[in-house]
Amino acid sequence: MLFKKSKKKTAGPKKRPVYRFRWGVLLLIIMIPILSFYVAKLDIQVRQQFEGKKWAIPARVYARPLEFHTGKRVTPESLREELNTLGYRKQENPSKPGQYWEKGNTFLITTRTFQFWDGTEPSRTVKIRLIKDKVDAITEISPDRPIHLLRLEPKLIDKIYPEHNEDRILVRLEDVPQHLIDALLTVEDRNFFEHWGVSVRGVVRAIIANFKAGKRVQGGSTLTQQLVKNFYLTSERTLTRKVKEAIMSVLLEWHYTKEQILETYLNEIYLGQAGKRAIHGMGLASRFYFNRPVEEINVAQSALLVSLVRGASYYNPRRHAERARKRRDLVLDVMAAHGKITAEQAEESKKILSLATKKKTENVFPYPAFMELVRRQLREDYNEQDLREEGLQIITTLDPFIQTSAEQAMKKGLKRLEKKRRKARNLQGAMIVTDSQNGEVLAMVNGKRTEYSGFNRPLKAKRLIGSLLKPIVYLTALEDNDTYNLMTQLDDSPYQVKMASGKKWQPYNYDHRTHENAPLYKALSSSYNVALVRLGMTLGLNRVRNTLRRLGFERKFNMYPSMLLGSLPMTPLEVTQIYQTIASGGFRMPMRTIHTVLNLQTGQALQRYPLSVSQNFDPAPIYLLNYAMQHVVRHGTGRHVGSKLPKKMILAGKTGTTNDLKDSWFVGFGNDLLTVTWVGRDDNKPMGLTGGSGAMFIWGNFIKTVRPKSLAPSVPDNIYWEMDEKLGQVPFIRR
Amino acid sequence: MIKVLLTVLLSLPLLVLAGTPEKNFSPAVNSLWIKAINYYNKEEFEKAANTIERALGIDHNNAYLWHGLAGVRFAQENWKRAAHLAKKSLTLAKKDKALQTKNRWMITQTCQKMGRKYCAPPKRTISPTSHFRDPHHLYQLAAKLLKKEKWARARLLALRSLQLAKKTKTNRLQIKNWVLITKACESLEKWGCARHARNQAQFFLQP
Incomplete structure (x- = not known):
């Protein structure tokens, strides 16, 4: 009430009541709508923020999940390491998720629940028996039954x-x-x-x-x-x-x-x-x-x-x-x-004295080189804000065991090479490991200090590839199977190429010797330069360039005769893409670092990066090339390291060395892994190492740890065999 | 009638998936295979593809798995991808004629679906007649005939092999053929021929 009746009563005739002005009431009348408006405004704010997107959730990036099945190669050390990095605790009779016990070669693990792209992997207690570094049996404890397949949750490797x-x-x-x-x-x-x-x-x-x-x-x-x-x-x-x-x-x-x-x-x-x-x-x-x-x-x-x-x-x-x-x-x-x-x-x-773990977990992530490639791929499909705020779960292809093995091989290898050779100072290196059959990038090593981000050599270091280009020239020749086969004699006598400018260029062999006639396989395994240039010029530079394109080299470039000997700069990643096609039998497979992107809330796959192949080569010439590349490892330029590998291990490879020994390359592959290794100096100065003595040395150490499957390519229908006194059985393409 | 035919054709990948013998698979791959078929039957093709890819991670040289993946892509009408996957399966299906046929069928179908005019099925095993254009094969046959003491036919085949070897400049094979011809001519008591062949072989062997 704005006005108030007067308390004073008068005896006279009835008058109209007099109301006094009250400030308080006026204030109340004014305040009520204002307050209501204010509260309503707050109410909207409260509800909007509470019901909308409450937080910006960082994207979580995971390695590949470790999968167990009978016959899978797993060492007790690698399994223990995986469990420890996942935060599993050693506990007798593990009953709660995240606990394990180890007795001899048998592991008892209570796994954690994890939402994968194809469903939820429930928590269960399992017994994994390892024999000779292979999974012999997997048994679920309750109910007691054998299981064929088991997945552990993947390791977190980064966050955005x-x-x-x-x-x-x-x-x-x-x-x-x-x-x-x-x-x-x-x-x-x-x-x-x-x-x-x-x-x-x-x-x-x-x-x-x-x-x-x-x-x-x-x-x-x-x-x-x-x-x-x-x-x-x-x-x-x-x-x-x-x-x-x-x-x-x-x-x-x-x-x-x-x-x-x-x-x-x-x-x-x-x-x-x-x-x-x-x-x-x-x-x-x-x-x-x-x-x-x-x-x-x-x-x-x-x-x-x-x-x-x-x-x-x-x-x-x-x-x-x-x-x-x-x-x-x-x-x-x-x-x-x-x-x-x-x-x-x-x-x-x-009584529990230890309060927290010494190491801050989920704080420093040790794979910056690999992550750069992941981010590069992610940016093609997602905008930056979604990546940072939508709480995406990104399952990548990184294999922590292979990554650790590759890192150790690189660190130790570079250290030993620096000790061995006087010239080999300030060495750096790069290594990429992929699954040779599906193009998944399993590991990526950048230099000696792998945990530091900096110049990403596997992705960005463009270095001359030397003899790594030779198999491409030989593949071009072998595709013309009317004229060339592995036993075709190639002329390695002195040769001069007349350039467009009118100048003459004369290639020499690494040992400055000529070898007259050499069979094609020998010219490849011993990396003869003169025979190769003569062959390349006979075939035509455009044909070689076309082969390179079909193998997966996408960058624009002009072809010169000297490029036949590898004066073509490429990054280790580009080299990997090219050899991926060779290792997978002529099927080009784009390299993948991401498997799936999941929605954190629903667990639904938002995007999958499926396996994709495209047949770019007939399998027969690739088969012949792989056969010749096996000789590189055992008898050719890679024989020093190759002879130290287990006898039953059949692998193909190619060394690469550039002028003045500035770059040392090696590409090696078996039935499951393809590895590209580069060693050199960042300032591009000579370091005194060839492909065989530098990069291949590091590869050899890596191979001894991971023990890849031997090369066992499927023999194409149109291959037949002939006996040779020196080589034994040699494959030929039937026309 | 056309509708029925079309239904049969489109359901072929499904039949392929379902009808594959499981004996080729390890228990782990087999469990994934069954899972993939279930997804396929529910028309959850991407999940089926994902599961087969997982199986390929365990056994990547299994032609059936590659064919199964091709079948899923075929059902998704992703013709190009299906064709390449079927080609991959074809390279791995060494002696399995039935699987080879299925793959060839799929390659031809995908080619037609992509609207190409000429969709010849991919090459079958090389025809026996083409062997006779191969100098190495001819030499092998000649050597066998020589062992069976069929001198005249051995000499003829070696001469044919020689002709082809000259074209391809395979010196080693030429020597081998001349040696074989020498033996055959000697056995046939054609001394002039034998002398000529011996001289030719020695010519190649000269330093």
């Missing part, structure tokens, strides 16, 4: 963060252990399930406690208020912010259930920092501090996580262990006092 560098793993409330929820509610908000977003009792209690202590020892905010502060507001300490916080808390409680609010809180809360990266949510924090999913943490770890809510930096268990331990113990005591755990449980948990 949002601009603000917030990182989190979303968890559902039902996946969070009860003791973590108990610890959180007991310490932070005991009346969570009773209040309406704001607790007057809590505020009064906090005021009294702070008054008694003479400083701020207790907060009066409920979990809902904390969530509102973190999720919608800033942390400024003003009355306006406090009022806004209270209104929004009530609105939040009005619209959503307690469970929804609690789940959001568990995912929102800030719990640490790793460089630029902010650790948010219990899901990521349990990975970051304990290297295990939140489902697997114990009471002590729950207490530690809850103690971080008060001050993630102040109670950082890695930096301030003692302080963090005291706070954790306090949380345990409070839990025990409120009957959430027994006193014995609290005491037992207090």
